[in-house]
Amino acid sequence: MAPDASQGTDFSDLTAVVVNCTLKPSPALSHTQGLLDNAIAILEAQGVSVDVIRAVDFDIAPGVYPDMREDVPGGNRDSDDWPALADRILAADILLLGTPIWLGDKSSVATRVIERLYGLSGETNGRGQYLYYGRTGGVVVTGNEDGVKHVAMNVLYSLQHLGYTIPPNADAGWIGEAGPGPSYLDEGSGGPENDFTRRNTAFMTWNLLHTARWLKDGGGFPAGGNSRKEWDAGARFDHPNPEYRS
Structure with a gap:
């Protein structure tokens, strides 16, 4: 019998x-969706509620x-679907971003999503x-040219810079x-296998x-030395005062 990957965790x-x-x-x-679907299958097999956005x-x-x-x-625009999408993203414990490779980099759509995520990065939680x-984040990349690691570096750096926790691998x-x-997903590509x-x-x-x-069990990322509100109020979390350096 194959071992239980969940180790009994719900x-x-x-x-x-x-x-x-x-x-x-x-x-x-979407070939990117084809690879994302494998991750979605694992998540759903563990009872995770998955919201998919194209x-x-x-x-x-x-x-x-x-x-x-x-x-x-x-210069305001007449329409913008992002605020509703942002609510869906912020409601999730896990963000998995998928992108194809174009000219060796992530898609223009991925760039726009990350830019709009950045637009909320200055706001704070309770x-x-x-x-x-x-929250935790990961990335899936597809293409028929080199660039998987380059794209992954770019996206995962961006997510952690915004505040997402990035696990190993x-x-x-x-x-x-x-x-x-x-x-x-093309016949004979060898990708799914x-x-x-x-x-x-x-x-x-x-x-x-x-x-x-x-x-989630910890009630969020541990608090201590990482509150923007406390820093702005004058806390320095043991950072040495530059005025007293020798």
Whole structure:
């Protein structure tokens, strides 16, 4: 009998949001979604509630303000779906962002999503910590050109900079033969059968589960020395005073 990967842990009260940053609007086939679906299957097998967003289906205005209809000095937009999407992302314990590779980098849609996430990064939670504290994040990357690790570095750096907790092995990806060639779900690509990708996807998803469990059980990311509100009020959390350095 195969070992129980959960080690008896109940994950059924956890929530996840999966943001697919493909350039293809629904219902077009998305190879990135094909790989994300494997992670979703693991999450749902553990009872996690999963909310899936295909970002390109929405009017996400460019910018770095929480609501581009209201917050832009001197030039508001007529429409912006981001505030409603942000509510869905903030409701989740786990954020899994998926992106294809274009010109060796993440998609323009992924860039826009991260920019809009950044627009909320200055806000704080009830502990005075940055808003994304207490949540965990990972990334899935697909393509038929090099760049999986480069994209993963960029996205995971961005998420941790905003306040997400990044577990070990928090990325998974698949690339076919360099140059024009089959994509992940194409017949004969070998993508769905690739053991390296399957292993990394499983490890990533389980590490997201474990990290989200620890954070939720702990009531969020530990408080202490990381409250923006306390810093602004004058606390320095044992940081040496530069005026007294020799």
